[in-house]
Amino acid sequence: MEENIGLTxxxxxxxxxxxxITIVPNFKMExxxxxxxxxxxxxxxxxxxxPLWLAVSLKKKKKCNIVPxxxxxxxxxxxxxxxxxxxxxxxxDLPDNFxxxxxxxxxxxxxxxxDVNKIRSLIEDILNRRQSKLNNSLMNHLxxxxxxxxxxxxxxKNFSMMEINRVRSSFVSxxxxxxxxxxxxxxDNNSNNxxxxxxxxxxxxxxxxxxxxxxxxxxxK
Amino acid sequence: xxxxxxxxxxxxxxxxxQEQKIPCVFLYKAYKLGSLIEKKKxxxxxxxxxxxxxxxxxxxxxxxxxxxxxxxVCMSELxxxxxxxxxxxxxxxICIxxxxxxxxxxxxxxxLGVCLVCKLKLHKxxxxxxxxxxxxxxxxxxxxxxxxxxxxxxxxxLAKKSLVSVEIPNPYKDEHSFTNRLLADPKEVSMIHYPYxxxxxxxxxxxxxxxxxxxxxxxxxxxxxxxxxxxxxxxKDNSMITKILGNMTQFEKRLFQEIHKSFVDFxxxxxxxxxxxxxxxxxxxxxxxxxxxxxxxxxxRLIFAN
Numbered sequence: 001m002e003e004n005i006g007l008t009x010x011x012x013x014x015x016x017x018x019x020x021i022t023i024v025p026n027f028k029m030e031x032x033x034x035x036x037x038x039x040x041x042x043x044x045x046x047x048x049x050x051p052l053w054l055a056v057s058l059k060k061k062k063k064c065n066i067v068p069x070x071x072x073x074x075x076x077x078x079x080x081x082x083x084x085x086x087x088x089x090x091x092x093d094l095p096d097n098f099x100x101x102x103x104x105x106x107x108x109x110x111x112x113x114x115d116v117n118k119i120r121s122l123i124e125d126i127l128n129r130r131q132s133k134l135n136n137s138l139m140n141h142l143x144x145x146x147x148x149x150x151x152x153x154x155x156x157k158n159f160s161m162m163e164i165n166r167v168r169s170s171f172v173s174x175x176x177x178x179x180x181x182x183x184x185x186x187x188d189n190n191s192n193n194x195x196x197x198x199x200x201x202x203x204x205x206x207x208x209x210x211x212x213x214x215x216x217x218x219x220x221k
Numbered sequence: 222x223x224x225x226x227x228x229x230x231x232x233x234x235x236x237x238x239q240e241q242k243i244p245c246v247f248l249y250k251a252y253k254l255g256s257l258i259e260k261k262k263x264x265x266x267x268x269x270x271x272x273x274x275x276x277x278x279x280x281x282x283x284x285x286x287x288x289x290x291x292x293x294v295c296m297s298e299l300x301x302x303x304x305x306x307x308x309x310x311x312x313x314x315i316c317i318x319x320x321x322x323x324x325x326x327x328x329x330x331x332x333l334g335v336c337l338v339c340k341l342k343l344h345k346x347x348x349x350x351x352x353x354x355x356x357x358x359x360x361x362x363x364x365x366x367x368x369x370x371x372x373x374x375x376x377x378x379l380a381k382k383s384l385v386s387v388e389i390p391n392p393y394k395d396e397h398s399f400t401n402r403l404l405a406d407p408k409e410v411s412m413i414h415y416p417y418x419x420x421x422x423x424x425x426x427x428x429x430x431x432x433x434x435x436x437x438x439x440x441x442x443x444x445x446x447x448x449x450x451x452x453x454x455x456x457k458d459n460s461m462i463t464k465i466l467g468n469m470t471q472f473e474k475r476l477f478q479e480i481h482k483s484f485v486d487f488x489x490x491x492x493x494x495x496x497x498x499x500x501x502x503x504x505x506x507x508x509x510x511x512x513x514x515x516x517x518x519x520x521x522r523l524i525f526a527n
Contacts, residue, residue: 009490103491135451142443166487170453170480174446177472181423182439 012162016100017053023064024048052101056108066109071095072102074115077122084129089137091130091158099127099162130163138171142178151179234472238420242370243428245385247363255361274299318343326351373421377428392418393425393434400437407441408448411468418470449473453480 018036029042039050047067058064071077084092102123110116134156141154278292286303296305316322322336330347340349371379379385392399392415402410412418419442426434456462462481466474
């Protein structure tokens with residue numbers, strides 16, 4: 001059993017902190033130069049775009065106000081939630097890393113966001129809904145396979161990196177195990193031929209794919 | 222074998238699963254393979270040892286938990302709830318007179334079990350007979366047509382050379398009670414006696430070229446996998462978890478723990494980031510050290526000079 005596949009949630013949060021959001025500073029400073037780029041001169045009451053990690057640490061020092069991103073409004077999220085409930089065989093297109101960004105913003109600057117509590121509960125609802133959709137579709141897919149059919153490709157679209165990471169081990173190990181049971185060539189005194197072709201790609205983007213012989217589980221945007 | 226980043230990891234499941242015993246019948250006489258035969262532990266004669274706690278009663282069996290001989294009164298009073306075995310009565314019973322020594326032989330004159338020290342001190346010049354309970358290490362021949370149970374890795378090789386004829390072992394047989402229970406409800410059957418049921422099952426099905434067995438295994442493990450997946454994502458109660466884990470094969474245990482861990486990690490992350498960290502910037506040095514010690518998983522943030 002492979003160990004330590006995937007990332008911890010903290011690492012994914014770290015990766016998500018590179019996204020750019022707008023803040024409104026209340027201090028004056030010349031532009032800051034980092035390895036990742038130059039973030040413009042800070043003039044009081046003029047919005048400026050900075051990465052999320054910078055915004056959160058400035059906020060903690062009470063030097064700015066964060067402007068929540070466009071998708072973080074109650075109306076937009078509610079629309080997506082309704083859409084999520086309607087569509088049963090796919091997932092709704094939500095912004096990259098929305099889980100990480102939303103948890104960080106909700107914890108560091110709740111006063112800047114309208115309808116904070118509603119948004120909090122709505123995001124939880126969306127997450128639960130997606131997870132249960134995933135569970136149901138996995139169950140239906142596995143149970144609907146007739147006896148002789150091999151377990152074939154499964155594709156999930158619009159799944160965020162945090163959610164992929166959560167289910168990665170269960171899907172990959174479990175389905176690999178089932179595949180080993182059903183595969184034809186089981187004379188296992190040399191069993192390396194069965195498992196040599198496992199490709200694993202760590203995803204910095206929204207895709208995670210793993211191919212086991214001809215099986216593939218694709219998560220794509 | 223799993224190849225991962227160009228290193229090869231042995232799949233332990235594969236190796237341990239090959240210990241599954243398969244009944245074989247030798248087609249030819251096998252010379253000097255007598256060590257394969259396990260001698261059954263027989264009670265050769267009844268030892269008459271009085272129980273130390275209840276001097277009127279004989280020791281009739283052995284308590285497995287405490288590794289002591291017990292009489293019938295002991296069983297109900299002192300060793301309530303323990304499990305007993307009456308078979309290997311002769312093994313590992315501690316001598317009453319010399320508690321550091323096991324009873325290893327029987328004195329014929331006095332009809333009592335004796336340890337080494339008893340032999341030298343209390344029963345001088347009596348005659349003894351050894352209790353022969355160990356596996357025979359003599360290399361006798363195995364006659365033709367003897368039926369013994371060999372582990373898979375040995376049976377496979379011998380069968381390929383047509384030296385033995387093999388038969389499907391009991392837990393995989395068609396009409397056996399275990400398979401019937403599995404067919405009825407795969408989730409509730411305890412795999413405690415067969416911790417490598419899946420892996421050894423696949424090897425056995427290839428040895429016997431039995432496609433039905435493979436399909437049977439696939440169906441069962443599909444259902445068990447779905448059950449595990451559902452339980453692992455929601456369960457938080459540790460006693461329930463250990464109860465469920467007790468019924469699973471080794472692979473399923475690891476699978477359950479992986480799934481459980483990743484869901485629990487997510488929950489913990491979500492909860493800890495919701496907490497607003499107080500006094501983060503008022504006492505920059507001390508509170509940072511404290512928070513680093515108390516939550517080793519949380520990485521440190523860069524602090525700008527205040």
